[in-house]
Amino acid sequence: MVFWLIGIGFLAGVIGGMGMGGGTILVPLLSFLDLGQKSIQATNLLSFLPMCVVALLLHNKNHLVCKRNVGWVVVPAVASCILGAVLGQNTHNDTLRACFGVFLVLVGLWQLTVSIKFAVKQHRRKKHKLVCRHLPKSIKKGA
């Protein structure tokens, strides 16, 4: 069990370290083990904390954190977070699991759409560059 926990944590950590939401993948991976959904979600939250603190300090040092206007997000987010967390504690594990499943599928579909769009855009740009490179100089000047 300990081996699996560290292994699953490691895998999610690699994805999280690449900035792609390791937490979202940690939950389904932990669901392979015999654990309750609430316990899995609590593990997800607690294991994210040290990484979050270190990453935030590093990004702040590199001037990547913009504090302006963020208060407009943080205050309502914290208030609704308490509501959501309390509601979650009073929800059945199976219901929570299903809700998390729906959330993952939606996020996955959205991310897949964004990355495919980006890949198509990049492909078109490369193709355009290639065509421009092979144009005769007279046409290039005219353009």
Place this chain on the structure above:
Amino acid sequence: MWKKSALVLGGVVAGFINGFLGGGGGVVIVSLLLSVLKLDQKKSQATALLVILPLTVVSAVVYVVYGNVDWRTALFTTIGVVAGGIVGALLLKKLDSNVVKMIFAIVLILGGVKMFF
């Protein structure tokens, strides 16, 4: 005015998701910062942590108060996550991030479907 309203609304949605599902608020926050505050990808991801940190602390406190934490599971998973996080940060520069994103999206969908079984 619409900007502040969008930030408040986005915050409410992200906070609720993070508390109810024990994570996932970051995805909403990053999109919010990208689209409303027009921050670039790196700054959005970095700034999202500033929002997510208090959300994670507050959610974790609620889970602890309700006695839903398995401390042994949390400890060993955290050890793995921290070690993996360092490796992931080092790998980031060596991989095509868009290909990784596509693979990750497919894994997310499969993970989501798995949650129903």
